[in-house]
Amino acid sequence: MRLLTFCTLVFVTFFTTKGTAQDILPYTFINNSEYDDSEIYIGLVGKYGDNVDVWMNLNDYSLVPMTAEDNILDGPSWSTPATWKYPDIFTKLSDITNNIIQIPQGLYGSRIFISFESPMYLHFHETGGYAGANLNSSSDPNDGIRWEIVELTWGDSGLWTNSSRVDAYQYPISLEVSGFTGGLNEPTYTESYLSAVSGNGTSKYGKIGEKLSHNEILSKWDENVSNDYLIAKIVKTHSIDGGPIIEQPSKVEGFPEDILDGYIEEIWSTYTNNDLTIDIGDRGIWVGRVTGDRFDFVDPADGSVATIYGKPKSFDAIEGSGFLAYTPIQSGANQEKYDEDLMIQAQIAAAISRHAIYTDEVGAIVQYTHDASRYFINQPYNEYVSFFHNEEISYDSQTYAFAYDDVGDHSSTIQCTFPTSVRVIIGGYDQYVEPTPKLSFISVAPYVTEIENGSVQQFTAQGYDQYSEILTANVNWSTTGGGTISVNGLFTATTIGDFIITAQDGNISRSIAFTVTEAMVNPIGCKGDAATGDYSYVASSDTEDPSITFVPSVAGNGDATCLLFYGTNPDDTFAGFGVTPNTPFQINASEGETVHFYYTYSLVSGGENNTSATRHSFIVGDCEGLLSIEDLDNKRDIKMFPNPVNSQNTFVSGLSEDTSIRLYSLHGQLISITNYSNKEIAEIETSRLIQGVYFVSVMTQDKQSKIFKLVVN
Incomplete structure (x- = not known):
């Protein structure tokens, strides 16, 4: 197994996902479970475009606007309201081509539901949106269906995707993402994506998920939590398989409602007469003091104030609700105050669930509430959260076990700016055999949009495996629209127009589209x-x-x-x-x-x-x-050979005096500088250079220069 971070990709024109490779992201489902593909059901809902609620037709990956007219299926006999019907949006994994669904860029607030032995019942409202499963109600139509979710948003700043334990744990789920990091430097996200995957991004791979089998997780729960929390493992009233799930304890009848009240009272009492100084990472240091039940925090850097307006209860901290999700400030009236109130409430809710505030540390002592080594040391804390963050349970101790688990970046969310593929492993990593690395993506560089007619452009290809690690690709080059491209990727423009060059190895390929323009006439001089x-x-x-x-x-x-x-x-x-x-x-x-x-x-x-x-x-x-190049050529016949080079050095001839030779990368970074005295031929060390395009500058003693473009294959 690798310790890493991840991504993958695709696009859709509303409402179809038949787009270009930079606009569509493949989510591949790998069945590592006890269930057959025919017993696993997949459904997707989310938002797209101008806040339109949509679901995905998994036969052709088209996005369909939600409408109450889609409610056509009857629910089970126990479900209420009895008059409700439900849309037919779930598809068996065995009926999904290659176990892959295509996610369009621009889909957000989306959930992929994965259910076992039965499709789920999601009701579309006439006013928009949908009703999901209610774990607190035995009359919910989904009561007894085992299900999990994968959440995702793929917007103009990248992909966010995660599994979730916020409401319950029902079955192991893992995620892997491959792709690239890089800046949003182009006018549009799509152009930035193309630039990143064409040599300007850094490859990235990430993974999260459960490491143990379902039965092992259930057994570990019994062994590791206190009696108060054991109640959270329950068998639903209408359970299909008769097996238990583990719910967020606050959702289970009989769980003590005051489980964290003593700790909350201790915090509020201690910091009525003392300062609480906390370091919350990117937001810096804040100093808090309680007045009555109100907890005000001041940012010493700029004097801004963030407020918790009352003393919360245990369930407020566990669920991120009540006074830990409330501000009287209207967002439109004072956006900064509105945002900072909710920010500090999330920080304190997370600190309470993790017992990250130590009440014996007061005044100027800085408490690092994002430091995981401080978590779950002292009782009380949310044992459900602690359990699923155990490194024996979850890969790299990352999971999403309560609403504010993303505080301090401890959730199972994987962020990838330019994703290329996502894999959902149903059943988690237990007994999972990691596939042998194979070619999964080809990057073609450089990213160009225009080439002058009559000029040449050297393209290079780099292969990556499914873990975003470099892998040799034996590519064949082709071009459409005119022009020629060599076996080494050297494109020669011979016709004005739109072109596509493609590098292909087996069924893996990557293309770049560009326009060949009229050659620019240089001014005379x-x-x-x-x-x-x-x-x-x-x-x-x-x-x-x-x-x-x-x-x-x-x-x-x-x-x-x-x-x-x-x-x-x-x-x-x-x-x-x-x-x-x-x-x-x-x-x-x-x-x-x-x-x-x-x-x-x-x-x-x-x-x-x-x-x-x-x-x-x-x-x-x-x-x-x-001097122009032509003038220099007339004065001295300086040549470089061989060019291109293949795992050998190149030479510069025609020298007759002291000469300085500089080697630059394609982007102008100086790689080496070598001075030669009274040599007619100079050898340049190029055999160790990676594949690509470089520039060689030859500068003579009298400051005359000549520039060569060097191609390393």
């Missing part, structure tokens, strides 16, 4: 290339106030930020001017003056770069110091 390889530049031949043009080497470089810094005195601080890529910018300089300049610019791959350390220069009206 003095030309040169930046040492980073991110751009070239052109100075006009005007003898007075010439222009300088920033020419990106990759479409998109400089689009967000492009600043020209120039001056005629190299020792002065240069002024900066905002410029537009591919557009001449007129400067103020006279014939015979030497202009020194450099750029600060954004990269299409994210972040910014600058060339202040390798300034450019030219003489107005003469172009001296800004």
Whole structure:
């Protein structure tokens, strides 16, 4: 087993999920249970678009708006209201193609219900939404059906998905997610996703869930909780299999309602005359004091106040309710106060359930209420929560055992910004044989949207297994729309239009779509290339106030930020001017003056770069110091070979004086610099470089330069 974090993906046009690979996320169900696929039922409900309640047709993965007209099935004889009917939205796992359902990006507040030996009964309201299972009622139609849920939201900031023990434990469930992390740097989530999976993201894998069998968990419960909590293991009135489940104790009749009252009273009493200083992680340190039954917390950093408006009861802490989920502040009137009240109430509710506030620590002593090593040391605490956080029960001690278990990031929620796949393991990890790593995803880099006609673009492919670890992919390249692509992924643009290149290994493939545009005509004048390889530049031949043009080497470089810094005195601080890529910018300089300049610019791959350390220069009206590649070629025949390279070094020939050779990554990061003296041929160490595109800058003693693009296969 691996210790890790996770993700996977797909898209839907309302209301169908037949979209592109970056908009649809496959959830695969792996049956590791005692039940046959034909005995397991799957149903999905959630929200999509403009707050529309939907359910998923698992035959074609389309999203269907909820309507009371869908209520067509009778409930069992004991269910109330007796007149209610229920929609037919559950599908046997054995009838779901490849045990996979496709989740569209934009689905949120969603629950995947998993039931055993019977579908569930969810009632769609005429006013919207649905009625789920009520564990507190023996007349509920779902009473006696064993079921579990997987929750998910996949919005424009990524995927959140989890199992849940908030209401009850009924059967082991585990989750694994594969995907990528990375920034939301593009105009849309989809574009950011494409960028992340095209070499600009970091692979990520995560897992959560129960480690023991169902029967072992039930036995451990009997052995590890006190008598007050044993009552939470019950057999439902209409149980299909006659076996017990474990409910959140607050939902079970007969559980002591004052189970945590003494601890709550101790907290309120202690901090009536003393300060409570707590560190709550990202929200920093807060200092609280009780007045009457009101508990006010102050943020010393900015003086803001968060309030608990009354002393809570045990069930308020267990369920996140009452005074631990209440503020009289209207959100529209004072959003900050509204948010901070509910934030501090969640923090204190979690601390009470975990017994994370130590009443012998007062005043300036900081209590770290997110520190799990402080939890469940002193009684009383919620033993249901403690039990399911036991590392013997739950992987990495992560579970969602009460409403505020996400406080301090201790819940079973897995967050993945750019998911590529999710696996739901029904039955958990007991006796689960982890599959041998196999190719599950191919990343194709770089992420480009435009290529100039007549130019070439080197694409590379990287394979990943189901655990988001690098795995060799033996890809075949293909292209549609025109142009050619070599066996090594070198695309040559020969026709204007829309293109798709694809890297495929067996049934695993990845495509990138882009447009081949008309070749840009460079302005006439003095030309040169930046040492980073991110751009070239052109100075006009005007003898007075010439222009300088920033020419990106990759479409998109400089689009967000492009600043020209120039001056005629190299020792002065240069002024900066905002410029537009591919557009001449007129400067103020006279014939015979030497202009020194450099750029600060954004990269299409994210972040910014600058060339202040390798300034450019030219003489107005003469172009001296800004030789074009053609001029340099005429003066000295400098060549690099072999290129591309395959697990060998490359060489630069045509040198006749002291030379500095710099090797840069595709994104302008300096990898190495080597100086050569009186050598005609220089060897560059490239055999250890990973597959990709690099730039080699050759700078002679008299500051003449030549840039090569190096392809490493």
